[in-house]
Amino acid sequence: MKSANLPASPIKTQLIYLLATFVLMLAAGPAMAADGSVAPQGMPWWFWPLALFLTCFLIGIIAVPAGIGGGTLFVPIIGGFFPFHLDFVRGAGLLVALASALAAAPTLLRGGLSSLRLALPLALLASISSIAGALLGLALPASVIQTALGLIVLGIVALMLMSKKSEFPNVEKPDRLSSALGIHGVFTDGASGQSINWHVHRTPVGLVLFLAIGVMAGMFGIGAGWANVPALNLLMGVPLKVSAGTSGLVLSLVDSSAAWVYINRGAVLPMVAVPSVVGMMLGARIGARLLHVLKGSVIRKMVITLLLFAGLRALLKGLGLWV
């Protein structure tokens, strides 16, 4: 929905870039095959990056109508079914989540769906903890990360099935910290035309929670929109649309910090990261345009099924039961 509001000219420019890459990949594949380079599994080397690009394109299409970040689907699916090591998948996952958040953040800020005053304190703590999470993730054995990832993904499925969302939560009295920081705003909902003064409560608890969210974002490379939005909306009492918009802004800062750890540790492989980022962004643009055509509830069920399968795959792979 966010992307659908983007002004036309930047979309056109980005689409040109993205289409250029797509054409480049399609053209380069057979050209490279001509030199006879073939991967050990019998596939030419370009098969996997091209398959990655197409998979991310499809993930991008369904992620927008399903209302989740592409990064949440990316790591379990690519980590479970592609031959790349989980270190490179997580590095690419962070870049996928980062690029999506960066592309959406300016529009959300200008449209007033994202609050800087709310995002900055949360991003400060989550950025610091995401570095710790990334370091921890790169230090632990892949099987441990894979198992934990499986559990987290299954937890996300449970959260998607059970969590209730509150469009306009009732905050009786803002807490002292949020009052001191001036975290509040006036939200005008385009759908209803209603203007609502929003405040936040439980800010200290929210800050602690964002420390934990940062660790998970850095450790698993799955972005953290799935955790940010419920924390902002249900815990801190931020209106749902402002929660979703502010979550993107927080992600753009948190994932940057964590991504640098992966870059410095050599865990970002351009041949994995770039097709993923480009495929996902191109798919998300199409997904945003299909919002009115596709039935959100059907897509959501499909994504939940997909996540359930990918989560089980990650868990069983981590436990050595399905290698």
Place this chain on the structure above:
Amino acid sequence: MKQAPTHTTDTRSDADRYATLLEWGTRVGLFALIVSFAVNLLEWFPPHVPLDVLPQVWGLPAKAFLEQTRTPTGWGWLALAFKEGDMANLIGIAVLAGCSLPPLLALVPFYWRRKDRTYAVMCAAIAMVLVLAASGVLTGGH
């Protein structure tokens, strides 16, 4: 009937300033990412790890990959970025990962002039975390 825009009002001018700088940074990052990927894919510069060798090493943990391919850590890639295609590709990735820095730094004097010292310090602190992460000092990249 045209719907009214959905918006929130807190301090719009800081948001606009941040949004403009972030938008340009992202555009430059995406452009650099795609151009450098073309350089890598079309082998305009020979890659550090030959493309046909990649499938034999991309299943290794990052540490083993670095050892086997003798790929530098930290900012070591920058010295090779104008000689080797895959290292050149990291330019685009680095620009994208660093494009939040200019908008954050631009907000520091903005908040400071408005006597909003807490937020000025907060922006400076986030920028510092980003710079430290990028430098490799915190992460042992050097």
